[in-house]
Amino acid sequence: MANEFQHGLFGCFDNLGLCIISYFVPCYQFGKNAEAVGESCLLCGILFLIPVVDLFLGAHIRTKIRDSKGIGGSFVGDLLFWFCCPCCALVQEAQEVEGVRTQAIARE
Numbered sequence: 001m002a003n004e005f006q007h008g009l010f011g012c013f014d015n016l017g018l019c020i021i022s023y024f025v026p027c028y029q030f031g032k033n034a035e036a037v038g039e040s041c042l043l044c045g046i047l048f049l050i051p052v053v054d055l056f057l058g059a060h061i062r063t064k065i066r067d068s069k070g071i072g073g074s075f076v077g078d079l080l081f082w083f084c085c086p087c088c089a090l091v092q093e094a095q096e097v098e099g100v101r102t103q104a105i106a107r108e
Contacts, residue, residue, distance in 0.1 A: 003070045006094040036097040037064040058082035
């Protein structure tokens, strides 16, 4: 059985700080999410500002986050999430990445 995201798609208010940053400065948060899965923070943050490219790049990063956590899904599903509700997808991914960082710090 595949894992699931720690927070739901509409769980934006589970972490109000991430929600605010993602809403007002989405390119920054997207870059940080990309950096967490081994992509360039700066390059992804800049490419996020280009319409249509942001959808495919968002789906790509979401797929990498899912794969690293063993979460089920597909690229097409990720693309639909980014097409229908990009801010919600961005926050959900940020919470997933933040959860990984928090667990790593707790182990130290």
